[in-house]
Each structure stands twice: as C-alpha cells, then as structure tokens.
Amino acid sequence: MGEMQELSTFWFVTFGAVKVVAVFTVVMVVVAYMTLAERRVSAFIQDRLGPNRVGPFGLLQPIADGLKNIIKEETMPGTAAKFYFVLGPALAIMPAVVTFAVIPFAAPLPTPVGTVDMIVADVPIGILYILALSSLAVYGIVLSGWASNNKYAFLGGLRASAQMISYEVALGLSVIAVLLLAGNVTLTEMVWKQQQLGLWFVFPLSLAFIFFLISALAETNRLPFDMPEAESELITGYHTEYSAMKFSMFFIAEYAHVVTASALMATLFFGGWDIPFWPGDDMFRHEGAWIRGFDESGAPIPTTPSVLITLLTLGAFSAKTGFFLLLYIWIRWTLPRFRYDQVMHLGWKVLLPAALGYIMLIAGTMLVLDQLGVTYGMLYGLVLTAVSGVTTLAFLFFVDRDRVISGAHRKRTPRAGVTRPVAGTGGRPTSS
C-alpha cells in the first residue's frame, strides 16, 4: 500500500491553484481576526471588554474595519515623493503574503487521482526562501518612511532598516542550529526529522528556539521591538502619513508576518503538523513510496496517507500556530518597549555571539555523538537536550546578570574626567 500514485500535470496544476487560493484566503482571514484578537486579548489583559458590539462577541468587527478602511479618504502629503509613497505599502505587503508558501500545514492528502502534498510549494530551498523574501520586507518600510518626507516617518524607516538587518543575523544563526540537526533546508524534511527523533526540536535546541523567538519578534517589528513605530517617540513611525487602505496594508503585512513567523516556529521547533506521542501520523516520501520510519534492520516501514490523518495533523498545526499567535499578542501587552540602543545591544552584543557559540556547541556535541556511533533517535535527542538545557539555563542566568533588560547604560563604568548624566533606574526599580 506504500506505493504512491503521482499526480498528472493537469491535477498538479489544478491542486496547486486551489492550494494557493485556499492558503492565501486562510492567511488573510487569520490576519483579519488577529486584529480582533489583539484588541480583545489586550482588553482582557487590561481588564476591559474590547470591541464586542459588531456581531456576536464582536466577531464581525474586522469586516466593519475593512469597510471603513476602504471608504476612508486616501491622503497624500503635498511634499511626499508620490511614486515611492504609493510603492511603499505594496512592497511591504508582497513578501508578507508569499512566505507562507513553503510551510507544510498537514500530512499529505490522498485523492482518487493521487496524493497531494499539503504545502503550496515544496521548493528545495525551503527555509532559505522564507529568509530571502522576508529580507525584502524592509524595503516597503524604509521607502515609505523616506517618501513621506516627514522626520518621524524617516526616523522610523531608518530604525526599521537597522533593526531588521541586525536581527536577520541572529534569526539566521538560530535557524542554522535547526539545519545542523535536520540535515536539510526543506521544511517537509524538518518535520520528518523531528518525527524520527521522537522529540520536537525545541528540546534539543532550546536556546536556538529562544533566539528565534526573540529575533522573530524583532523582525516582525512587534513589541518589545516596535522601534520603527514607537508611538511614544515617533507618532507611529514609518506609516505616520498613511491613511485608509494604504495604512491598512502595513497592518496586513505586519500581521501576515506574525502568522508566518508563528507557523515557522511551530514547524521548526514544535514538529509542524506532527501529533505528539503518536507515530501513526509520521509520513515521508522515500524512494517513491510513503514511509512511516525505518525498522531495526533499516528497512523502510510503509504507510498509507488517509484523509483522517490529514485533518488531524491540520488541526495540530493550527493549534500550534494559534498558540504562537496568542503568544505574540500576550508579549505585546505584557512587556514595555526597549530603548533603541538596547535593541542594538541585544542584537549584536548578546544574541550574535551567543548564537555563534551555541552553534559550535551543538555541532561539537553532534560530532561526538556521531563518532560514538549513536544513531539518530531518542538517545541522540536526549543528550542534546541535556547539553542545551544546561546552556539555556546558563544563558538566562548571565543575561539577567548582564542587565540587558534593565538598561545597557548601567553596565558602563563612568570614565575619569568624563561627566555623564545621572543614569536612571532604567525600568527596573532598585533599592540602592
């Protein structure tokens, strides 16, 4: 039963088109309801009710918001560089909506004409495609900040470019740890490797997950890293001059990035569509057949895709992604904003060297395990988990001792002969 029926070109194109439309629609709907969820959850966190008038529980609020944004007046500042001003939002939204294409969202679906992969495009470069396209996201922000011809917008744009480039480095380095363990860059294979390890990568690569989470927050410009917007400093930063649908497009782009980042965290570190403690859903394409794993002698164990497994795994993926969406909102309404120099300090002086050291550690541990002849499986994962766990604890201990969060200036000892303004408590109450 393990034999698979390949799709003919006609069905491949047809299913491809259906998947593109379906995934795009779902992402857009999730984005719309993220705006509602953000307002409702923030209201609960602040002991308010939030928007609950439009439809039951306010569920129709996104539709009302969308309608409002479409019929509002499009303002155009007289001194703006008009072409770039219009181009900005378009460039911002483009990378945000295409990056979801390489994320597998369920186990393969059997149909009468062949098995359909539940991924829009299983390109051989996988995660690199996401990194490449999301690195283009900064153009929309920088250009619109510059084209607005407004000091606040311009500052927001400059901050965005510095911040997004800085954290791209830390993001890439945290992904490298995953690549080391997965051995390939396609996301389907990463899910498969996590199923084979018997452990989600968040355990053997716990510190990489923390780095990824922090960098993803910074890359999506969400609090505590929303320096490009920073309402209390820059009005609303790069989109100060935008109104109506152009303003809305920045919002859609930001939330689409959040959705992609959440799905990516679920896939890279939490097994993707894998259902925990149940090997029955493990599925991978191996030499023209679907397999569930390898037995003692290394022979592949065949498996058969089923509609039920597809639906269950889709549910698992949605639950994991949904949790990270909630986490994003939760973090935003819990943590205060960093100061700009703190953001740069954290990115370059903490995350970059720590991530480099961590990669060396993981690579070294894997080398030792490979030399000892430990096969890729539970024991392999547990050893890495132990090493990572100790490193993570040490990292958290030193980061806190380093006062990264409470203020970078506190670490500097005043030089003789240089007068400095008296440093504040930097956000953390101190008794001394």
Place this chain on the structure above:
Amino acid sequence: MTDILFILFAVVAVGGAIGVVIGRSPVASLLFMVATLASVAGIYVLFEAHFLAAIQVLVYAGAIMVLFLFVIMLLNLGHDYRADLRYGSWSLLSLVVVGLTAGVLMQGFSGDLEADLLENGAAAAAAIDAAVIEKGAVGVIADPLFTDYVVAFELIGLLLLVAIVAAVVLAKPREAGKD
C-alpha cells in the same frame, strides 16, 4: 512557459540595469538595481540553481542593497550629485570597458561552450539531479565548498573579517583623551 519567464526576467534584468545608469535619483537607481538582482535570481531558479537564487536575494537584494539605501538616505538627502558626474574621457573609458567585457563574454559563450553543452549537457544535468536528491539542494554546493575548496573558502572569510575590522577602525570616532 520557461521561455516566456526567461524573456520576462531577462527584459527586467537588462531594463533594470539600464535604469540604474540613467535613473534620475539615487533611490530610483537603487530600486532598479534591486529589480535587476531579483530578476537574475529568477533566472537562476529557471536554471534550477535554487540555492544560488535564494542567496542572491538574501545577500544582495535583502542585505547589501538595504545598506546602500540606508547610506543614500542618510547622506544624500537634498544633496545635488550632478556636480559629481564625470563625462568626457571617463565615458570613453567606460565604453572601452563595456566593449571588452562583452567581447570576453561572447568569446566564452560561443562555439565551444554550446557544442560542449549539446554533447555533455544532458549527462551533467542528470548527474546534478541525482546529487540533489542524495544531498539536497544546499548539500550539493556545501560538500565541495567545505571539502575540496575549504582553504579558499576560509581565506575569503578571513579577508572579509579583515575588511570588517578595518571598516570599524576607520569609522570609529576618535575619543578625546585617546591618542
């Protein structure tokens, strides 16, 4: 289909390259440059060089050009660059350079290469496909890079490091009381 895409990417790449040179503002030139780089990445995808395409976008369009944009916006606001343009003998020199480069490329890509491709192209493509299935799209490049060419690779890394350190030293403002 592939031909249509190739023509599309090629037109955007060449048009963008022309746009870089004749663009009226530095920002316009820069965006033309990004369009050119992205189109070249598209052509790489058509050649099934996916890794190269991703790195092209990630490194050039996504990082280096953003830094260019950063610098242009910081330094060139309201600055009239027209006075810096050099004509006369310089344009003659650039024409010579373009001509020579085109000549070398024509030499390299005509005759022998075409015959060689017709003769061995299919076998080489099959070998690459097999290697991609075995090692993955990145492994095919990583393997020789970290085995056969590891010394050259490390030396380039060292060179870049030296350049970075030099840039930091040059850019660092001299503090009062020091030197």
